[in-house]
Amino acid sequence: MPYWAKSMKALLIKLFAVVMLFGGVALMASAPHAQAETAVQQEDTYKSQGMFEMVGGFIESTGIYALINPDPNELNAHGEKMSDFHKSWGRVIMILVTFLMFYLAIGKGFEPLLLLPIGFGGLLANIPVADIAGPHGFLGVIYQAGLANELFPIIIFMGVGAMTDFGPLLSNPKTALLGGAAQFGIFGTLVGAVALSQYTDIFDFTLKQASAISIIGGADGPTSIFIATKLSPELLGAIAVASYSYMALVPIIQPPIMRALTTPEERKIKMTTLRHVGRMEKLIFPILVLTLAILILPDATPLIGAFMFGNFLKESGVVERLNDTLQNALINIVTIFLGLGVGSKLAADQFLVAETLGILALGLIAFSVGTAAGVIMAKIMNKFPGTKVNPLIGSAGVSAVPMAARVSNKEGMKDDPTNMLLMHAMGPNVAGVIGSAVAAGVMLSLFS
């Protein structure tokens, strides 16, 4: 026998032995399992049914049937029982509400980037039978992955930081006070909410709930969501929707308040041109603010730290790729998840409750009070010697970047078309973001 044939034979024998060995082991291992599985399957999966039974069973699994005849044993996302209303008409109403959100986002251009994902999340969360917002549905999974642990709002904050230019604030530092004053909207509303809960029967909010609601006055979506998930997750849906809706409504809510509190002369005040701000100032500023937060209010550092991280990357000028990702790809991806996750809280049993109306009303008050406080603060600052401030930029102290600054600019131009306030208003605007993050930190420190 030639050498090659011998070695081939040996190889074949070895191969055969190996196959037998592993195959045998595998068979032995799987044999009892396979028997058990087939037995179980035969027991409980499929039963032959008559045609009528089959059709009847199918009809019982349709959405129409589930909406008309709610399943008495169905549980909500938290594993609690729901009322029949929330399982039937409540869902229909909520689906119509999400359609209204689509209309506002697409037809009216109200914050479409967030209202569309939130609205669609809400639509999916209200589907009967499928239980998409439940612990094993994909909306529930998204909620658990990034909202229940406050991850998504923090990532959004990084992106916002990378988009923020602190130049206008650095060139006119005292306008930061306007961003602080506007936070009065938060705390004023907090007092109002607890007073109404205590002395009237209109609302019944706890201190934690009232705090989470009044943060809407900070006009900062991610901060509101961050605080709401920490302090009262049961109100998250309504708080997020209120927060983003009012941010979209800034051009409608703010101008009447601004006009009522100012005289035409004040609105015509021209502000001095902003000086040029160097790169080194912009680079040190985020570290400075973060250091201050570390020393005074560590509870605010998750928000401020993420915000300043994004800004620092941007101003460093050496990590253009990361900066670009934060500003675009990352914030877009997280916005989709954040929207859907918040939408999962628009399930009828959580949104169609009396509290929602209270949240919407209190949120509006918080927003208006914040606007007014900013304008009044600007007027107070004008009583002191020094360069004058146009009170119209005070309203930009409620974050809502950059919408609120644009509103200030537009109102200023109504009285004097040559008066460009946009860059001046960006100062209090970005200070407002820091201010509401600090306010949020205070709330957290008080409840920790």
Place this chain on the structure above:
Amino acid sequence: MEVNLVWEGIKFMFLGMTTVLLFLVLMIVLMSYMSKIIQKYFPEPQGVVETASGSTAQNADKKKKIAAITAAIMHHKKIGN
């Protein structure tokens, strides 16, 4: 024992507004000092000129490179022919 929520709320408001304003006032003070120091010891105008000239120099470099590459390609083509 009933806690007076309104009084709690007012305490929150007082502490909250004080902290927010204190934080921002400190920020304004530090920010102003920082700007002054930087403007004094690391004056910006020169930096601006430098970076501006640097970028034009870079542009000039790029143009030179492009010219060199085109020349090389042309040369190569000629040899090929």
